[in-house]
Amino acid sequence: MDEASLQREPQPDGDESGLLLLYTQHRAELLRFARARCGDAAEAEDILQELWLKLRTLCIGPVSRGRPYLYQMVNNLVLDRVRERRRRARRDRDWTAQALPGEALVGEIAAPEPPALDVLVEAEDLERLKAAIDALPEAARRAFCLHKIEGWSHAEVAGHLGISRSGVEKHMAVAMKHLRQYLGS
Amino acid sequence: MDEQLVEQALRWRAATARDDCDWQKFTLWLEASPAHRQAYDDVAMLEEGVALHQRALQRAVPAAAGRGTRVWRRAWIGAAMAAGMALVALIVARPLLPFMAGAPQSFAADTGAGRTLSLDGGIRVVLAPGSAIQVEGDRSEQIRLDGSAYFDVAHDPERELRIAVGPYQVRDIGTRFELVSSGRELKVAVAEGQVGVVLPGQQGSVAVRAGQRLLVAGDPAIAEYGEAAPDDVGSWRAGRLVFRNEPLSLVAPEVGRHAGVSVTVDPAIAQRRFSGVFAVGDGTQLVDQLGRIMGIEVRHEGTAVHLSAAGDSAPGR
Numbered sequence: 001m002d003e004a005s006l007q008r009e010p011q012p013d014g015d016e017s018g019l020l021l022l023y024t025q026h027r028a029e030l031l032r033f034a035r036a037r038c039g040d041a042a043e044a045e046d047i048l049q050e051l052w053l054k055l056r057t058l059c060i061g062p063v064s065r066g067r068p069y070l071y072q073m074v075n076n077l078v079l080d081r082v083r084e085r086r087r088r089a090r091r092d093r094d095w096t097a098q099a100l101p102g103e104a105l106v107g108e109i110a111a112p113e114p115p116a117l118d119v120l121v122e123a124e125d126l127e128r129l130k131a132a133i134d135a136l137p138e139a140a141r142r143a144f145c146l147h148k149i150e151g152w153s154h155a156e157v158a159g160h161l162g163i164s165r166s167g168v169e170k171h172m173a174v175a176m177k178h179l180r181q182y183l184g185s
Numbered sequence: 186m187d188e189q190l191v192e193q194a195l196r197w198r199a200a201t202a203r204d205d206c207d208w209q210k211f212t213l214w215l216e217a218s219p220a221h222r223q224a225y226d227d228v229a230m231l232e233e234g235v236a237l238h239q240r241a242l243q244r245a246v247p248a249a250a251g252r253g254t255r256v257w258r259r260a261w262i263g264a265a266m267a268a269g270m271a272l273v274a275l276i277v278a279r280p281l282l283p284f285m286a287g288a289p290q291s292f293a294a295d296t297g298a299g300r301t302l303s304l305d306g307g308i309r310v311v312l313a314p315g316s317a318i319q320v321e322g323d324r325s326e327q328i329r330l331d332g333s334a335y336f337d338v339a340h341d342p343e344r345e346l347r348i349a350v351g352p353y354q355v356r357d358i359g360t361r362f363e364l365v366s367s368g369r370e371l372k373v374a375v376a377e378g379q380v381g382v383v384l385p386g387q388q389g390s391v392a393v394r395a396g397q398r399l400l401v402a403g404d405p406a407i408a409e410y411g412e413a414a415p416d417d418v419g420s421w422r423a424g425r426l427v428f429r430n431e432p433l434s435l436v437a438p439e440v441g442r443h444a445g446v447s448v449t450v451d452p453a454i455a456q457r458r459f460s461g462v463f464a465v466g467d468g469t470q471l472v473d474q475l476g477r478i479m480g481i482e483v484r485h486e487g488t489a490v491h492l493s494a495a496g497d498s499a500p501g502r
Contacts, residue, residue: 033208036215039222065386071208072405075201082226083453120234126241129234133242148235149242173192180191180227
């Protein structure tokens with residue numbers, strides 16, 4: 001089905017954008033993507049089910065590029081779950097730490113998953129973030145602050161610091177790597 | 186090595202936010218190693234965390250090089266307010282300075298008070314508190330809106346009014362309607378007549394008719410039709426805020442505007458829906474009421490308020 005034919009008159013079943021049809025046609029590759037994205041075959045099926053329900057129940061307006069749109073929806077559904085899972089893990093851990101003050105956590109209780117970076121939603125996370133940013137290597141910190149905190153584009157940061165755009169990308173990678181280590185430990 | 190992985194993850198983060206992402210290639214990259222998935226997730230969560238605390242970090246983090254030499258681009262509401270003050274002089278001077286008539290004019294409404302404007306070309310605009318518009322053209326053909334406003338547009342088949350709001354454009358010939366916006370989220374509710382909404386990357390426009398509303402929300406954005414009772418359109422002008430099945434990402438900033446505070450919403454609950462009616466009053470109770478009704482946590486920090494799911498805090502806090 002070509003992209004242009006997605007823009008047509010509203011359909012009686014509420015699928016104005018033809019996304020349901022597109023979903024049916026591309027289900028196999030979407031499933032493969034979901035599996036790679038979340039690393040779990042059963043969860044990938046759940047996610048496609050959720051996507052299908054969304055497409056069924058929402059009255060979605062015209063979409064110019066349907067296939068990338070479906071991929072993006074899958075990607076976001078996965079991120080929703082990642083966020084929720086990490087949040088729950090953090091809650092459990094906070095609770096365990098509080099229940100056993102001063103005691104080393106026993107493997108059984110803590111049941112540690114591989115250390116994953118926390119969600120950073122609490123007020124105290126601001127302090128953690130500030131400390132982590134302060135501890136960044138100078139050049140990476142400058143690029144990170146301009147791009148992520150001041151909202152400058154890569155090109156603007158490159159121009160201001162007198163470096164190439166790939167230089168900015170390198171700085172951002174160094175910054176992210178350090179923040180990930182600092183906040184994930 | 187680790188750095189390379191993070192660099193790749195960052196590139197994929199940027200790519201997956203774009204329209205032209207190569208999803209097949211992304212799938213292959215993910216399949217190559219479970220570490221790729223984890224790096225991508227970590228980078229995504231890190232970016233979300235930084236974005237959530239961005240305002241506070243701007244105030245708190247020691248100045249980066251060059252900071253202060255440039256105004257932060259998104260702070261343009263402040264700039265619009267300053268321009269609104271300059272405007273008083275401009276209006277007075279206009280008859281004397283006809284060459285300036287084509288210059289864009291900016292108007293802003295203070296927090297805590299709406300503002301009614303009569304624009305050239307028979308357009309009446311009621312700006313919600315904390316909102317701003319920029320107007321261009323002899324008959325005010327081009328308008329840029331930041332925040333919320335109610336429009337009453339005299340019918341003029343010669344003129345097509347174009348209102349830019351976030352990444353969207355609303356086109357109108359003559360009607361009464363309301364726009365509520367926040368970033369990439371938009372509500373268009375029409376009381377009378379019909380407007381067209383142009384979505385990014387779209388040819389042509391989507392029609393919204395009297396008694397209808399169009400909600401554009403979520404990521405990627407979904408445009409969703411619903412009903413709008415004409416009496417509810419812009420009812421905040423009469424001190425009544427009405428929401429029907431609208432996402433928190435749109436409801437919270439709107440409530441914040443009327444309460445005179447800036448409200449941020451945890452991304453985990455941003456797409457939760459809310460229906461309800463508030464009496465605006467002096468605005469001070471609004472955010473807490475919203476929190477109570479939705480059963481979510483409301484945290485005040487000065488004039489900033491953060492909304493998150495209840496029970497996110499560790500017990501005992």
